[in-house]
Amino acid sequence: MQATPADRQPTIEAFPLNTSGSALGAEIQRVCHDNELVISAWSPIHLRDTLKKLYWKDGKDAVNAMTFWEDMQRYLYLPRLNGRDVLEQAIIKGAGSKDFFGTAYGQTGDVFEGFKFGDANVQLDDTLLLIEPEVAKRYETNLPADLRPKSGDAPPPAGAPDGGSSPLQSPIGGASSVPATGTGKAKSFYGSVEVNPATAKMRLVQLAEEIISNLASDPQAELKITVEITADFPNGATDQIKRAVSENAKSLGFKTSTWE
Incomplete structure (x- = not known):
């Protein structure tokens, strides 16, 4: 270990192992946990x-x-956790x-x-x-x-007086947004939403947390998710952009990836 990042040499401490058993790996794991060399709860x-x-x-x-x-995997002055x-x-x-x-x-x-x-x-x-x-x-x-974020509050449904019109502001926690009709349970859900490119990373995470995770909470549900991207370049796309996007789309398994 190292006490601080400035230490020039690591400190080495020896711990005895019980070698009478056959599972040496399990014994090493026990010693690491007993001496808090590896942390299982932080x-x-x-x-x-x-x-x-x-x-x-x-x-x-x-x-x-x-x-x-x-960094925790690299540096001896940081704690060692049992896993991510x-x-x-x-x-x-x-x-x-x-x-x-x-x-x-x-x-x-x-x-x-x-x-x-x-x-x-x-x-x-x-x-x-x-x-x-x-x-x-x-x-x-x-x-x-x-x-301001409100801890523990679910966002209001789309179209609510204070909820605006964003399709991302749908109920969470498994509540259905389909009105009751008395004709039986809904069998399918279809949804589409436009995402601002400037906040796409955050919005896609929000979609995964608030929509997809709720749909997937039913073990019998069959989900199919398609991401559609359209980009227009009034002055034409540069060769660098075309090459980078085409190569990345191919490596990411895009079914379609065309330029016009």
């Missing part, structure tokens, strides 16, 4: 303190959660309180996209940011009242 307090000590400094108020996870799920559980528990950190799914200048504070409905992915709690408090305070 408190959001320790997560916050680690970020505050090493990441939230020198003017940096937010850290990418996956960058932090990858341990970090994910610590983030979910901490995100439900305003004591540890705020979250977002991207940052453009001073704007946090998909900002949440005191809301445990988060997902650990490549875009998730963990925001220093005091910075998150100030950011929330400076937001217009109608844009």
Whole structure:
């Protein structure tokens, strides 16, 4: 281990193993867990303190959660977790309180996209940011009242008086948005939505959390999801864009990918 990033040499400590059994791997695992060399459950307090000590400094108020996870695999001065799920559980528990950190799914200048504070409905992915709690408090305070996240509140249905017309503002938690007709249960759902390219990453995550996850909560449901992208270039697309998009579309398994 290393006590601090500035240590020039790691500290080595030996632990005795019981070699009388045949499962040496299990014995190594037991010793690692008993001596907290590998952590199977991590408190959001320790997560916050680690970020505050090493990441939230020198003017940096937010850290990418996956960058932090990858650093934990590289550097001896960071805790060793049993798996990524341990970090994910610590983030979910901490995100439900305003004591540890705020979250977002991207940052453009001073704007946090998909900002949440005191809301445990988060997902650990490549875009998730963990925001220093005091910075998150100030950011929330400076937001217009109608844009402040409301912890634990489901967004209003589409077309509601205060819900606007965004199709993303549909009920969550498995509640059906189909009016009761008395003619039996609905058998199918069809939906389409236009996504602003500037916030596409956040919106697609929101769609997955609030629409797709609810549909998939029924083990008998059969889901088919198609993403359709249309882009127009008044002055013509550059060769660099065409080449990059065509190659990426092919590697991502697009069924259709054409230029006109």
